[in-house]
Amino acid sequence: MKIKKIECVQLQVPPFITPKSQKRRDAWVVDAEVANPMSRYPKYKRHRSSWLPKWGGVWVKVTAEDGTWGLGTTSAAPPVEAIINTHFAPMLEGEDCFAREKIWDMMFRMSKPYGTLGLSCLAMSGIDLALWDLAGRFFKKPVYSLLGGKVRDKVQAYATGNDVDWYVELGFKAVKLACPYGPADGLWGLDENEKFVAKARETVGDNIEIMLDCYMAFDVEYTIRLAERLKPYKLKWIEECLIPEDIDGWVTIRNAVNWVALATGEHNYTRYPFMQYINRRCLDILQPDINWVGGLSECVKIANMAEPASMATILHGGANQAYGQHFSCAITNVPMIEFFVGSPPGIQLEETISIPGAVVPKDGYLTPSDAPGFGYEIKDEWIISHKN
Template sequence: MNIRNVRAFPVDLSRARKAEKTSLQRKGRQPAGPMDRYPEYRGRRGAAGPAWPSAACIVEADDGTFGLGLTQHSGPVLPIVNEHLRPLLTGQSVMATEKCYDLMVRASAAYGSQGATSYAISAVDLALWDLKGKLLGRPVYELLGGPQKDRIICYATGFDIAWYLELGFKAVKLPMPFGPDDGIDGLNRAVEMVEETRSAIGNDVELMLDCWMALDVEYAVRLGESLRPYRLKWLEDYLMPHDLDGFAAVRRRLPGQGLATGEHWYLAEPFLYAAEHRLVDIFQPDVKWCGGLSAAVRICHIAEAAGLTVAPHGAMNDPYGQHLVFAMPAARWGERSSGVSPPGVPLADMVELPGTAVIEDGCLVPSDAPGFGIESDRAWLDRVAV
């Protein structure tokens, strides 16, 4: 069975949700980000970002069966998929996911296989795996050799701590609202925030802190040292992703503190370098950004060989990450981000892809339906298309 067509188009998945996402603001302030050094953007994460909608990709087989992949940044993704990757993959075997992935990475090398191109590759790769599973009548996690675990232990990201505990989560992650440009006051307020949270959750719930590229080496070290009494499981994404020497410096200067990053690393190669140089303890690839499932599996194998763990970014938000974590031994945690759900709103009301498994009592078991188990038909695609 060969690939008949590949097509990418913009989508608005909020049209499929029953409830609105909760805000990640804390006391009127957005989480910190790399643009916070400029006053007009401080405390307004994402304000400088593009307004591109998300992107969906359909890969269709000769018999009309199709697989669905998703990613972000449709602005650059659509022309890469529709003008370059489509003719490259048309006529290739649906089952040849390794070849198709290699073709996309090599063919895009001249203009860069990482960054925006990696988002495009991710969408196509996920659609291919979905299609492959449908044609074989098996869930994707079985195609990867899973299941490796009987359930996925999940954590929630956001500020509605009491609600997360009520939902059964045994681990929570706070977005960091402050950075170097907030000075000592910001550092003190960050410590106060973590102290209040640890007091609220007790010592039987894990606690993490996501700094989303907002810090520098000195601030990250000062923050990590100040937070030692509160037993953070990990400090996350504290430097710009290209600052590999900075990651090495923080690793040297914060011994004993769990460190995590990787959602803005693309393809497997940065993770291999990080493993070889012991830059962090936990890898956090996003399966919809890093090059798709084919890249994410490589990253998990690198981590496993190096004795590291994987906590993929936003993995419990949709079936793609769910199937990856369910199959891979190195993947120990599943993140429910995107605001989780507003207090009092069931997690099921936040589902965007029909057929997505829902977290129950802090754990999740993915759908065992063929492919990623996404129950999308042409009518649903028409409804979310922009």
């Protein structure tokens, strides 16, 4: 069956949840400083939001000849829409809607003259996810079934954010902190980072895993120094210490640090850089983002390459949308799934759902929907075409 149309759309879902729980305090995201690649510039240091683009997300709808449609989603709406509307969509309409490998490879090759990694890869992810959703809806099967079925009924979820007391109360057995300071803060920042992790360890006790996310803020020297400082707090892993281009840097860190697992990958695109991490055995955990790296098709390949190298694949933000949830219960080397918590302590996670059919972790575990496709129950009238 052929693809009739590929278009960028917006979703307008009417409110369907009546909140009952009460906020106890603001969420950590409201005011936390997070070390980042722009921290070296004082004007932009305090808040990541002062320099990140305000592009918003975009949904990609692929419609087949018989009217069956599927939806994918990604970030960076304006440039992604330009790539899809003016290049990918006209080239791919008329192709077989089930030929995901061919379509992925066409997008990969068509984007060569202007660059595949980055924005093109976001566009590719949106289309790939929409094609999987379409196939699931057509065959009336959940996407995890199309991947061969479940390896596990539920996936252990970890909570990302700094409101760790609340995450433990919700039943999470693993939490990930956003590191506040980096090289720009010198020795003072090193001390403060240690105090920050020590406080979290004191709050959650010894039976909860703690991880530390460093959002591309460090260099090799700082990473090794901080890892040494944090040894007593028994972190499960440290994450994304370097900018994504510095794959060799991880080799140096790996040679110096063997008491904590190393993880990165959310800002790497396609399986190519992941193959380098795997060949160099410089990480323990690969963290592709299913909405950015090239979609579900590419995540499966990355996980399959990682498994014989004894590496786990734990998707960036995988539990926040249905896409990562289906991947994470159907692939073997996926021990955990990330759930980013931006909602305030006190508000039950079920009340933060914005699309009917979406699921959130319960008691620290995530069970994906069994409904067809990725399981979102979206009505046609909620899908708003952009330009007509």
